[in-house]
Amino acid sequence: AQTVTQSQPEMSVQEAETVTLSCTYDTSENNYYLFWYKQPPSRQMILVIRQEAYKQQNATENRFSVNFQKAAKSFSLKISDSQLGDTAMYFCAFMKSPGTYKYIFGTGTRLKVLA
Amino acid sequence: DARVTQTPRHKVTEMGQEVTMRCQPILGHNTVFWYRQTMMQGLELLAYFRNRAPLDDSGMPKDRFSAEMPDATLATLKIQPSEPRDSAVYFCASGLAGLVYEQFFGPGTRLTVL
Numbered sequence: 001a002q003t004v005t006q007s008q009p010e011m012s013v014q015e016a017e018t019v020t021l022s023c024t025y026d027t028s029e030n031n032y033y034l035f036w037y038k039q040p041p042s043r044q045m046i047l048v049i050r051q052e053a054y055k056q057q058n059a060t061e062n063r064f065s066v067n068f069q070k071a072a073k074s075f076s077l078k079i080s081d082s083q084l085g086d087t088a089m090y091f092c093a094f095m096k097s098p099g100t101y102k103y104i105f106g107t108g109t110r111l112k113v114l115a
Numbered sequence: 116d117a118r119v120t121q122t123p124r125h126k127v128t129e130m131g132q133e134v135t136m137r138c139q140p141i142l143g144h145n146t147v148f149w150y151r152q153t154m155m156q157g158l159e160l161l162a163y164f165r166n167r168a169p170l171d172d173s174g175m176p177k178d179r180f181s182a183e184m185p186d187a188t189l190a191t192l193k194i195q196p197s198e199p200r201d202s203a204v205y206f207c208a209s210g211l212a213g214l215v216y217e218q219f220f221g222p223g224t225r226l227t228v229l
Contacts, residue, residue: 047217106157
């Protein structure tokens with residue numbers, strides 16, 4: 001069975017600094033999708049970034065980028081120029097194959113951006 | 116601005132009562148998910164539907180939980196009878212299978228069973 005591990009329950013970062021959240025997963029699949037979702041205090045889950053396993057290039061969305069290491073089964077999220085609005089829970093999610101559309105979520109990392 | 120809506124946003128009820136949570140997926144989406152979020156268990160998938168047909172409800176306690184999609188614009192999750200351990204935030208999400216596989220989440224229903 002697939003598992004997703006987020007080993008950092010809580011992190012903090014100073015405003016304008018860079019922070020990296022880690023995520024590892026376990027799978028025997030070759031084709032899959034990975035996602036990072038953000039859940040601010042409002043509870044609304046918002047997609048931050050996605051990565052298709054067949055793509056070697058790391059995904060980037062403005063200040064958010066990933067370091068996808070397929071062989072190591074690692075999918076970390078880097079937030080550059082952290083802003084107070086980035087304070088949230090961040091969840092890593094794995095989707096086994098396009099046909100299922102089912103996510104397996106990690107336990108989350110609570111990120112606090114300090115002024 | 117298309118979004119998933121859920122009602123009610125908050126529900127407090129007593130043990131043994133029936134609870135119904137409703138979700139309106141984004142128009143045109145063909146897949147609907149129900150999740151439960153607790154501090155202890157995190158985000159758990161309860162059930163999901165494709166084109167209104169249930170695809171997987173293995174995460175749902177069958178004796179008390181039921182999920183349906185009466186039509187393409189409404190998904191319901193019922194708990195009968197409710198128990199204190201059902202207290203959680205319940206999220207509905209929708210998506211369009213075959214595209215980018217993003218799931219769009221609703222704001223959640225916070226359920227408290229006393």
